[in-house]
Amino acid sequence: MKWNxxxxxxxxxxxxxxxMVTVILSVSSLCIYDQVKEKLMSQLDxxxxxxxxxxxxxxxxxxxxxxxxxLIDVEHQKEGRADDFIQVWDLKSGVxxxxxxxxxAGLEPFYGDLDEMTFQTITLPNGHAARxxxxxIYPTVPISYTHSVQPKQKPQILVLAHDSxxxxxxxxxxxxxxIVAAILINLAIVLAVFLMIRVSLTPIHKVSxxxxxxxxxxVDSHLKIPTRLPTELRGLVEEYRAxxxxxxxxxxxxxxxxxxxxxxxxxxxxxxxxxxxxxxxxERSCPEYLKTLSKVTSIGENMKLLTERIMSLVHLExxxxxxxxxxxxxxxxIQAVADAECEVQHESETRIHWxxxxxxxxxxxxxxxxxxxxxxxxxxxHYSCDHSVSISSQFIGEHSHIEVKNISQHLDxxxxxxxxxxxxxxxxxxxxxxxxxxxxxxxxxxxRLLGITLSLKLSENNEFIATIIIPNAP
Amino acid sequence: MRIxxxxxxxxxxxxxxxxxxxxxMVVDSTAMGDEGLWYAENHPFDVIILDILLPRxxxxxxxxxxxxxxxxxxxxxxxxxxxxxxxxDGLNAGADDYLIKPYSLAELLARVRSHIRSFHNKKDLLVxxxxxxxxxxxxxxxxxxxxxxxxxxxxxILEYLAYRQGKVVTRDELWSSVYGEDDGGTSNAVDVYIxxxxxxxNPKGVNYIQTHRGLGYSLKKS
Numbered sequence: 001m002k003w004n005x006x007x008x009x010x011x012x013x014x015x016x017x018x019x020m021v022t023v024i025l026s027v028s029s030l031c032i033y034d035q036v037k038e039k040l041m042s043q044l045d046x047x048x049x050x051x052x053x054x055x056x057x058x059x060x061x062x063x064x065x066x067x068x069x070x071l072i073d074v075e076h077q078k079e080g081r082a083d084d085f086i087q088v089w090d091l092k093s094g095v096x097x098x099x100x101x102x103x104x105a106g107l108e109p110f111y112g113d114l115d116e117m118t119f120q121t122i123t124l125p126n127g128h129a130a131r132x133x134x135x136x137i138y139p140t141v142p143i144s145y146t147h148s149v150q151p152k153q154k155p156q157i158l159v160l161a162h163d164s165x166x167x168x169x170x171x172x173x174x175x176x177x178x179i180v181a182a183i184l185i186n187l188a189i190v191l192a193v194f195l196m197i198r199v200s201l202t203p204i205h206k207v208s209x210x211x212x213x214x215x216x217x218x219v220d221s222h223l224k225i226p227t228r229l230p231t232e233l234r235g236l237v238e239e240y241r242a243x244x245x246x247x248x249x250x251x252x253x254x255x256x257x258x259x260x261x262x263x264x265x266x267x268x269x270x271x272x273x274x275x276x277x278x279x280x281x282x283e284r285s286c287p288e289y290l291k292t293l294s295k296v297t298s299i300g301e302n303m304k305l306l307t308e309r310i311m312s313l314v315h316l317e318x319x320x321x322x323x324x325x326x327x328x329x330x331x332x333x334i335q336a337v338a339d340a341e342c343e344v345q346h347e348s349e350t351r352i353h354w355x356x357x358x359x360x361x362x363x364x365x366x367x368x369x370x371x372x373x374x375x376x377x378x379x380x381x382h383y384s385c386d387h388s389v390s391i392s393s394q395f396i397g398e399h400s401h402i403e404v405k406n407i408s409q410h411l412d413x414x415x416x417x418x419x420x421x422x423x424x425x426x427x428x429x430x431x432x433x434x435x436x437x438x439x440x441x442x443x444x445x446x447x448r449l450l451g452i453t454l455s456l457k458l459s460e461n462n463e464f465i466a467t468i469i470i471p472n473a474p
Numbered sequence: 475m476r477i478x479x480x481x482x483x484x485x486x487x488x489x490x491x492x493x494x495x496x497x498x499m500v501v502d503s504t505a506m507g508d509e510g511l512w513y514a515e516n517h518p519f520d521v522i523i524l525d526i527l528l529p530r531x532x533x534x535x536x537x538x539x540x541x542x543x544x545x546x547x548x549x550x551x552x553x554x555x556x557x558x559x560x561x562x563d564g565l566n567a568g569a570d571d572y573l574i575k576p577y578s579l580a581e582l583l584a585r586v587r588s589h590i591r592s593f594h595n596k597k598d599l600l601v602x603x604x605x606x607x608x609x610x611x612x613x614x615x616x617x618x619x620x621x622x623x624x625x626x627x628x629x630x631i632l633e634y635l636a637y638r639q640g641k642v643v644t645r646d647e648l649w650s651s652v653y654g655e656d657d658g659g660t661s662n663a664v665d666v667y668i669x670x671x672x673x674x675x676n677p678k679g680v681n682y683i684q685t686h687r688g689l690g691y692s693l694k695k696s
Contacts, residue, residue: 263554263555266554266575266576267483267486267554267575267576268485269576270483270486270554270575270576270577271483271485271486271489272485273576273578274485274486274489274490274493274576274577274578274579275485275486275488275489277489277493277578277579277580278488278489278490278492278493278496278579279489279492281492281493281496281579282496295485295488298485299485
């Protein structure tokens with residue numbers, strides 16, 4: 001299993017905090033270490049400088065000869081000198097005078113001015129680290145000195161070194177302490193962060209568990225909100241809850257739709273089975289058999305129409321249909337659809353009242369628009385109480401408005417709210433006429449697809465008004 | 475037997491009417507709920523077959539109205555609504571049976587006959603009066619073991635009387651249950667067919683079908 005560190009918020013936090021702590025601790029430790037080292041070195045340098053001053057006054061010029069009185073102190077092992085490593089070079093003669101501690105070995109000369117002595121860390125002949133100061137000096141002379149050789153003619157380089165091995169050891173130990181402390185602090189912080197993150201992520205885990213507990217097939221399932229939810233998660237959980245409710249609603253609709261389809265198909269199937277059963281129950285004449293076959297065919301045709309409508313609805317909802325947009329003279333289309341529908345429903349003796357304004361062209365898919373208009377007009381004719389339907393069109397701005405009105409039975413405001421639902425019928429009886437409650441849902445889907453506005457309303461005098469608003473062709 | 479069928483789906487209604495009529499029943503049918511209620515309240519039926527989803531008046535409402543008037547006629551509900559809740563609601567509303575569509579007409583007929591027998595307490599499908607034996611299931615009549623040839627109408631009258639053995643049945647009852655409303659006959663035709671029946675089933679001196687003056691007829695009890 002590939003372990004990708006950065007897939008987890010927890011890992012990212014721990015690694016980044018750990019790195020940050022490491023960097024901070026390292027930088028601060030380094031700074032502290034440098035400060036301590038500098039301080040100690042500085043103190044050593046001050047001491048060296050003071051000693052160098054003491055030594056340089058003990059380098060005298062006496063009758064043209066350089067006297068190294070400091071050697072006397074060293075030889076007598078006076079305090080402060082015993083561990084000194086001192087070497088003086090006479091630049092004129094090239095002779096160097098060393099302290100006994102140097103023995104056969106020597107120091108490397110380096111120097112600065114009296115005002116600005118040069119300090120260096122050197123390695124002594126015994127291998128120890130030492131802090132050394134180098135300065136160019138001139139021998140001192142008594143006040144009454146009148147010899148012809150002047151001090152300036154006898155420049156000397158003094159290098160004074162103190163063994164600082166103890167300092168190096170101490171600094172090394174300090175370094176180790178800093179490193180160990182940094183590691184321990186880092187580990188402690190990482191552990192603390194890990195625990196804090198774990199505790200902080202607990203509500204997320206609880207929400208995640210609650211989501212996992214939801215049965216995907218239970219349309220009544222709800223998200224159980226954990227108690228004491230952090231404010232940061234409340235919005236997310238509410239969104240999840242709303243999403244689950246929407247999914248459940250869609251599932252319920254799906255189940256109702258499936259159940260309705262089964263219900264709608266049962267009745268024509270019952271019709272076919274019982275018609276055939278009654279026919280074959282006893283011997284009959286040819287015309288009777290033919291009549292039965294004709295009935296069965298008619299039922300089959302209705303079933304076919306029903307399944308076609310169901311498939312159209314499903315296709316429209318799934319968005320799989322392609323549109324053929326062309327310019328359509330609207331009034332012509334409305335007239336043609338209404339005439340065709342009246343022919344189909346010729347027994348209804350419905351009168352249509354026309355009020356069409358000047359014809360305009362709309363851009364739409366003619367077959368879908370025809371289906372929409374046909375369903376609206378068909379419903380109006382079929383459900384009209386007084387056998388009267390009014391169809392009008394007018395043009396407002398860039399849109400064509402079509403209104404189809406009729407006085408309808410079985411309708412109230414509550415019924416109106418459900419008319420877009422598949423298989424819903426205001427009169428819940430079995431269709432005496434084949435209406436399965438799919439026409440208006442189809443119209444709504446078509447209008448959505450074509451970018452048309454379809455609205456249904458009931459006026460105060462129970463007039464059912466379907467309004468279709470179509471954008472005009474550009 | 476007279477059956478009322480209230481079913482709005484025409485092919486199903488027509489097929490059921492044809493089948494039940496072929497089985498010797500007299501069937502009144504309608505597609506409208508309110509019309510069906512009127513029929514049920516104004517005519518005697520042996521069984522009512524009632525669809526639930528009807529125009530103008532729902533089948534369950536019709537059922538409740540019938541039962542509210544203390545009418546205990548057997549009612550078979552039919553519907554494509556098949557959930558347990560639907561069936562429970564229908565039976566709790568007072569239906570005697572619940573048949574889910576699509577159903578077989580043979581089953582419908584069998585249930586109709588079963589409810590008629592139950593209603594008249596006729597678990598036994600053989601009715602005996604002396605040496606007269608009426609096999610309701612096989613629709614056969616015999617006397618002293620000898621089969622008798624009866625016309626459909628004659629048998630229907632005898633069967634009607636057999637279900638109500640010992641009870642007086644009026645001419646009008648016989649007329650409506652056997653002939654149906656639109657048959658165009660009169661109650662006097664009942665007297666004629668009673669006469670024909672007697673000749674066939676009554677040997678000399680034995681009168682299985684008794685006349686109750688001013689009231690009607692009854693089949694003698696065993």
